[in-house]
Amino acid sequence: MCKRLTYRQLQQQSDNRRIYQKTMPWNAQDGLSLLKKKSLTEDAFFYWQNENDSVEMIGIGATLLLQSEAEEERFQEIESSVRLLRQRAEDDFLLFGSFTFDAAHEPSPEWDAYENALFIVPTYCVRREGDVWSQTTTIYCAPEEKDELFNQRAEQWEQLQREKEENATFVTYTKLEERQVEQYRESIPQMTSLIREGKAHKVVLARSLRLQFEQNPQIASLMEQLNEQQKNSYRFAFHIDDSTFIGATPERLIKVNRSQANSESVAGSIRRGKTPEEDEQLGASLLADEKNREEHHYVVEMIEPIFQELCETYTMPDRPQLLKIRDIQHLHTPIQGEMKEDVTILQFIERLHPTPALGGVPTKVSLEYIRQFERQDRGLYAAPIGWFDTEGNGEFAVAIRSALLKDNAAYLYAGGGIVADSNVEHEYQETWNKFSPMLRIFGGARENDE
Numbered sequence: 001m002c003k004r005l006t007y008r009q010l011q012q013q014s015d016n017r018r019i020y021q022k023t024m025p026w027n028a029q030d031g032l033s034l035l036k037k038k039s040l041t042e043d044a045f046f047y048w049q050n051e052n053d054s055v056e057m058i059g060i061g062a063t064l065l066l067q068s069e070a071e072e073e074r075f076q077e078i079e080s081s082v083r084l085l086r087q088r089a090e091d092d093f094l095l096f097g098s099f100t101f102d103a104a105h106e107p108s109p110e111w112d113a114y115e116n117a118l119f120i121v122p123t124y125c126v127r128r129e130g131d132v133w134s135q136t137t138t139i140y141c142a143p144e145e146k147d148e149l150f151n152q153r154a155e156q157w158e159q160l161q162r163e164k165e166e167n168a169t170f171v172t173y174t175k176l177e178e179r180q181v182e183q184y185r186e187s188i189p190q191m192t193s194l195i196r197e198g199k200a201h202k203v204v205l206a207r208s209l210r211l212q213f214e215q216n217p218q219i220a221s222l223m224e225q226l227n228e229q230q231k232n233s234y235r236f237a238f239h240i241d242d243s244t245f246i247g248a249t250p251e252r253l254i255k256v257n258r259s260q261a262n263s264e265s266v267a268g269s270i271r272r273g274k275t276p277e278e279d280e281q282l283g284a285s286l287l288a289d290e291k292n293r294e295e296h297h298y299v300v301e302m303i304e305p306i307f308q309e310l311c312e313t314y315t316m317p318d319r320p321q322l323l324k325i326r327d328i329q330h331l332h333t334p335i336q337g338e339m340k341e342d343v344t345i346l347q348f349i350e351r352l353h354p355t356p357a358l359g360g361v362p363t364k365v366s367l368e369y370i371r372q373f374e375r376q377d378r379g380l381y382a383a384p385i386g387w388f389d390t391e392g393n394g395e396f397a398v399a400i401r402s403a404l405l406k407d408n409a410a411y412l413y414a415g416g417g418i419v420a421d422s423n424v425e426h427e428y429q430e431t432w433n434k435f436s437p438m439l440r441i442f443g444g445a446r447e448n449d450e
């Protein structure tokens, strides 16, 4: 595994190494099959499938591993590292990675593999756009080492592809622990009182489950299940050291494609109906529900000024629509803008994260309450995860409906927006809905009839 580098360390590198790339068509055309090769998965990897299945990417190995331990500066540090590396590169290149939810939180031991910001420039990247697959190999070396290193990598890549795939293993958890559930339940009336006293308008409180396994589930088969079950969601996996973070989230944080920026407000939820009629009724009641509209409106109110600041022009519908995924339906308002010159995707992330769909209003105050009420660190739950390239394109999702896998255990997270009239039982049930996508792949979702 290559060494993690901060911006300072990169600046201090005084050798003549450069980034070189080779891209070619890829005929194997099954990205997930790569994650079934044992020797590949011992290294870092990243899996990404966008919400409409038009783009799928798998990054394997890390030619460069960039990190930032800074709190507020972490976005700029990654930006500076990438800018500096672009000067050492022949072509544009791509990075995968994440920022943790709360850089100021004391990290919990389960999250120790992920820094405040952690990005990989993958050694091998396979990418599907529509039906067309390509494979890119990236190296970082002195010019005189280039040919030999490319040869070595080509050989290694051939070898890896010939390697036998491990059989899919379906493992079911043997124990489910609701972590500090009493404390979660108590925190809701405490939070609603604080809100009624005017201390905050909305705070998203989350809880977590810990599932125990007898053997580690295979990531490729978990992702296959998510691909089958969670259409209309971003499906992702980020593996580093002994940890893998996976998920299927409906929520885009930001997408940038040739200076066009797209984001959305996703907040306010109700379960899916058991029949089309019931589903429609539930959707209609969600659209009309004042509490959910209020929760949603806070998110819209926060995102819109950011588009005003960073875009020349933007458009946004004046009322939410429904976003329906397998277990749940949400209120949804998309927003789209033409970015001002020199604005970057990381600047959007810095301003957008956390939206009031994951943090609250006001942002700083809500983060304080989250630290106070949620003992465990959220790590990458509800955090920005995705990819960007040095041409200025990229896409990040909000890592909800997610789980961390480590040491034969999975840690699942789910939360909901608390406003003045939130109710414990309702919130508690809603977290079960939100756990469902992940619980299902680990051995069974709990039916919820609320």
Ligand SMILES: C=C(O[C@H]1C=CC=C(C(=O)O)[C@@H]1O)C(=O)O
Pocket (backbone or CB within 6 Å): 204, 206, 251, 266, 267, 268, 269, 330, 356, 357, 358, 382, 400, 401, 413, 414, 415, 416, 417, 434
């Ligand atoms: C915090 C979560 O969901 C957010 C996103 C959509 C709807 C939400 C809600 O209705 O409360 C939450 O704000 C989660 O899934 O853990």
